[in-house]
Amino acid sequence: MATLADVARRAGVSTATASRIINGSSKPVTEELRTRVLAAVAELRYVPNAHAQMLARSNRNAVGVLVHDVSDPYFAEITRGLQRVATAHGRLVIICNTFREPARELEYIDLLHAHQVAAIVVAGSGYLSSDAETELHERMAAFETTGGRIAVIGRHSHTSDAVLPANEEGGFLAGDHLFALGHTAVGVIAGPAALTTTADRLAGLHRAAAAHGATLTVVHADFTRDGGEAATLKLLADEPALTAVAALNDSMAVGALSAMRTCGRTLSVVGFDDMPVARDVTPALTSVRLPLTELGERAMELALTPPTGSSPRVEHIPAELIRRESTWPLSRPT
Amino acid sequence: MATLADVARRAGVSTATASRIINGSSKPVTEELRTRVLAAVAELRYVPNAHAQMLARSNRNAVGVLVHDVSDPYFAEITRGLQRVATAHGRLVIICNTFREPARELEYIDLLHAHQVAAIVVAGSGYLSSDAETELHERMAAFETTGGRIAVIGRHSHTSDAVLPANEEGGFLAGDHLFALGHTAVGVIAGPAALTTTADRLAGLHRAAAAHGATLTVVHADFTRDGGEAATLKLLADEPALTAVAALNDSMAVGALSAMRTCGRTLSVVGFDDMPVARDVTPALTSVRLPLTELGERAMELALTPPTGSSPRVEHIPAELIRRESTWPLSRPT
DNA sequence: CGGTATCAGGAAAGCGCTTACCTCAAGGTT
């Protein structure tokens, strides 16, 4: 490893001068020294040690991102937005995959903290009142007291800035759509019961059901396609009278479509998130759109902007129903 | 920011002792001091400064990953494999999105170099003989001379370890399948012409065509769904006699399916990569499977294992044709 | 009881950089 000292020696200058030239400091320097130093840099293939720089400057340049799973399209889209904004601000992004394990979340928060990142974005649903969730918020607070910034996406927090997708409203939209079409026996493929996202979307669905005087049959799955397929198979077997299904994300909706195909049933299906796959399945999926990329962009924007006031900022992102071909009116039997 | 010195002061010990206790060094320490220090750590919410640690220890712990685009399912799957292995080795993963810009690739290599990562995995196709490509290999070499390790996925390199998917063979598989079904007028939705992946897959297709005495009509797109759709629309208009299409990745194959739907044609379609979406579209896509997660795992394994010999290691990953419903035999017109 | 091995803990030297401060020489002022 060539060091600054090597470069300086080779160019016959002090490390101070070398540093100033390399960093393009405002201090004036003779043209001759400048070329000598730059030549030495090239010859030695010198690359400054970022850790030493961090230490000396004690400024923070990277930002960390905590996501449940990058290969899940939901998070992939969000991550895309996060990266776009971070890159535009010249920030390095460190992505950490928690694999949905709360313990790993804690670990990573500390890791990012240790790496002196400028900000951390925590994306993805939290857990309904668990110890790990409490502990997480404590660590987040500890990070913030050191001057770090935190923004959460779709996670409740009363200390950090947050971007909140309209999960409850989206659930309502999905339910209202189905009920307005005349369906009364509606099944719900929900996500894990412990997640706030599941709870919120479900709440919206229940609100819609109540408004139409209908009831819902809920089964819980794990937000994956195969999980959704299995859950739908079971639901269809247990409740043969259902005429429509609401899945709490598109992956599970796709699974539901597949399940219906294998048992030869055709129920209306509404998904959630409007992921790219929604328009490519048959029938094209009616889905509640959440602008995922935008979610990521706004969160990163919040994380990189100094707090305006004292209280945390909260942005609400609306949901929108995208009607396609997987939902149709039910002609009332009576 | 609480520092080690703060902890030491509070516990009434030297920083040396505090450091040893916190890092669980082998040096023996009285139980009393240990509890005092640990208490101070907890009270002060002390998190060691990773940069200072790096500098003092000069050991490398993180690994960097360069991908074209995390939100592309192709890379998402690979990334998943990379992360799994890295995490199993206790390594922090830094994911860098190059957005397919060669300049950004160079930038990121240096950045990761500066951050003293232990290894860098470069995932994704390279460019056929461009200046940026040459420069990239030089920077990679520079990084390796400092003790860093490099592994590439699906990219040609004669200095670094590499994991190579059987792109040429996969292309052959796709072509052979179509020709064996009796198709002779076959269109190809290729990726960007400058990418080696495009060239390799195309070469396999051409080999199959030659073996069957057939010819191919090739159009280039950009590996995205919409790009594939547009290219297919054009291809169908220009060459009305085509009876089958090979797309060089599944995203474009999905686009091709959509294009065919809009102009009411039904050609056989074979995709490439066998991404999750392949089985959920209608008709379910016949595709050349590449075990993407495994690709990532093997690459990270290579990157984290000290080189065995002097020459770079190369792993070839075979491709496999998955037959579904999007391809069918053509009854020869004559 | 002097001498030595053993042990807990501290002092301090870096790791590779940045930067405030200092020095020295040349040119400008009156």
Added chain:
DNA sequence: AACCTTGAGGTAAGCGCTTTCCTGATACCG
């Protein structure tokens, strides 16, 4: 000619940690 600017570059003090070496106290030996 004495004094002050100003410009160009160097000196050295950290940044927060790890780790080697050292110190002082205690225990063990004949």
